Amino acid sequence: MFENLSFKKKFIALIALLVVLGITAYKRSFSITLDARSNLKASKLKLAEVSNSQHKIMALKTEVAYLDKIIGKEAANADIVQQEILNTFNSISNGSELVELEEVHAANNDYFNIYSNRLILSGSFKNLLEATYHYETDFDYSRVVSLKFYIERVPRTKRKKLFEQLIFQNYEKIK
Numbered sequence: 129m130f131e132n133l134s135f136k137k138k139f140i141a142l143i144a145l146l147v148v149l150g151i152t153a154y155k156r157s158f159s160i161t162l163d164a165r166s167n168l169k170a171s172k173l174k175l176a177e178v179s180n181s182q183h184k185i186m187a188l189k190t191e192v193a194y195l196d197k198i199i200g201k202e203a204a205n206a207d208i209v210q211q212e213i214l215n216t217f218n219s220i221s222n223g224s225e226l227v228e229l230e231e232v233h234a235a236n237n238d239y240f241n242i243y244s245n246r247l248i249l250s251g252s253f254k255n256l257l258e259a260t261y262h263y264e265t266d267f268d269y270s271r272v273v274s275l276k277f278y279i280e281r282v283p284r285t286k287r288k289k290l291f292e293q294l295i296f297q298n299y300e301k302i303k
Contacts, residue, residue, distance in 0.1 A: 206232045206243040209298055212269045213245055222258045224251035227291065241300040245270065249292045253277075256292040263294060270298040 133141075210232055217226055227248040235242045249256055256277070264272050274295035279288050 206234065206298075206300075209243065209269045209296070210245055212267070213247060213263075213296065216263065216267050217247075217249075217259070220259050220262050222251075222255045224249045224255040224259045224292075236302070239302060241302060243270075243298050243300070244273075245296040247294045247296065249294070250289055251292075253290060256290065260292065260294065263296075267296075270296040273297045 210229065213229065214226075227250050228246075229248075230246040233244040233246075235244070249259060251259075260272070260275060272294055274293070276293040278291050278293070280291060281287070282289050
């Protein structure tokens with residue numbers, strides 16, 4: 129059968145057979161191997177991401193603790209924060225006087241409920257600074273966001289009196 133064919137035709141038939149066998153080998157073996165190799169690389173990346181997730185969780189916990197330190201602890205009720213402001217003022221006892229603690233002002237946006245408390249104190253500059261420092265460093269329920277010193281003349285005695293206005297804010301995430 130092959131004796132009648134020339135060497136040129138035999139060579140072309142051999143090349144065609146080689147191409148057909150190459151395509152068949154690629155479809156049956158090599159493509160499966162290449163897919164398995166790409167799956168292995170993807171699995172290694174996922175494994176690295178999953179093994180790194182514990183580190184990410186710890187980083188997120190640290191970040192939440194840092195944010196709690198900045199914006200204050202999440203309190204169950206805004207009135208509890210106001211009560212803690214009064215309790216902290218009673219523990220300071222440095223000679224400053226409590227003039228007024230206004231009602232809680234609540235505001236909200238899409239993500240947070242924001243509670244503001246306004247505290248007005250009077251006394252000497254040193255005592256007011258000590259009270260402010262105490263609130264700034266030791267008070268965890270809310271953060272001091274505004275501080276204002278001002279002088280008013282008392283109408284009855286016509287003397288000047290130093291006042292300090294502290295505004296506290298704490299945030300509650302809307303769930």
